Amino acid sequence: MENKTGKYLKYAIGEIVLVVIGILIALQINNWNEDRKAHIRANTNYLNLLTSLQQDSIEAQRALKSNMIGLEALSKIIPLEINETLLELNQEALSNYLYELTLSSRSFIPNSGIYNLLTSNNGLDMVQSEYLKSLLINLYDNQYTVYEIVDTPIDEKYQHHLGSIIRERIGLVFEYTPEVSIVQPASIERFKMYYHDLSAESRDIYSLLSFNINTLTKIKDSLNEILSLIRNEINN
Numbered sequence: 001m002e003n004k005t006g007k008y009l010k011y012a013i014g015e016i017v018l019v020v021i022g023i024l025i026a027l028q029i030n031n032w033n034e035d036r037k038a039h040i041r042a043n044t045n046y047l048n049l050l051t052s053l054q055q056d057s058i059e060a061q062r063a064l065k066s067n068m069i070g071l072e073a074l075s076k077i078i079p080l081e082i083n084e085t086l087l088e089l090n091q092e093a094l095s096n097y098l099y100e101l102t103l104s105s106r107s108f109i110p111n112s113g114i115y116n117l118l119t120s121n122n123g124l125d126m127v128q129s130e131y132l133k134s135l136l137i138n139l140y141d142n143q144y145t146v147y148e149i150v151d152t153p154i155d156e157k158y159q160h161h162l163g164s165i166i167r168e169r170i171g172l173v174f175e176y177t178p179e180v181s182i183v184q185p186a187s188i189e190r191f192k193m194y195y196h197d198l199s200a201e202s203r204d205i206y207s208l209l210s211f212n213i214n215t216l217t218k219i220k221d222s223l224n225e226i227l228s229l230i231r232n233e234i235n236n
Helices: 002-077 091-105 113-120 131-170 188-193 195-235
Strands: 173-177 179-182
Touching: 002 091, 002 113, 002 195, 091 131, 091 188, 091 195, 113 179, 131 195, 173 188
Parallel strands: none
Antiparallel strands: 173 179
């Protein structure tokens, strides 16, 4: 009886050990599967965020290039003294110059959809680097916001004042097809007539645009740094 009891206990203990080992293996496999799924989700989120930021980077550079041209054009007409060189432009050169003035209104519109989706679903938890996370938060919640605050009045001033003078008073009409095409050239006589109005409106935009260009330059630098860090995260 003692031998049978001992054998039974050994058998029972062996069964318990096997069950425990089986449970541990199952838990390990489950954890591995969960880690694998989390890794796939993290990679998908990283790739989506990378694509969104790459688009932002392209658009920021385009807007910055246009704004720099616009700022240079504004600087020629903002002095209180009349710029005689502008008054001597022929119709084609004047139309091109006024078109450059319109580039001061080119806005950068960021893609915040992926970031907003990630933050609403705690998706930023996937970001292992606290430094990268802080850069993302600063970019979307600070830099983009500051840019929009200044860009909005620039757009309003252009649409209702500077752009209105160029279109309705001086008569310049152009379209994108997809390149810029002058539909109706500017009137030299009307340009001279409304020179002072155009100069005054340009001064209103110049300071705001200077600030916005500085902000957009910092955004471009932040985007380049973040893109580099995200690529490293994906590779790792």
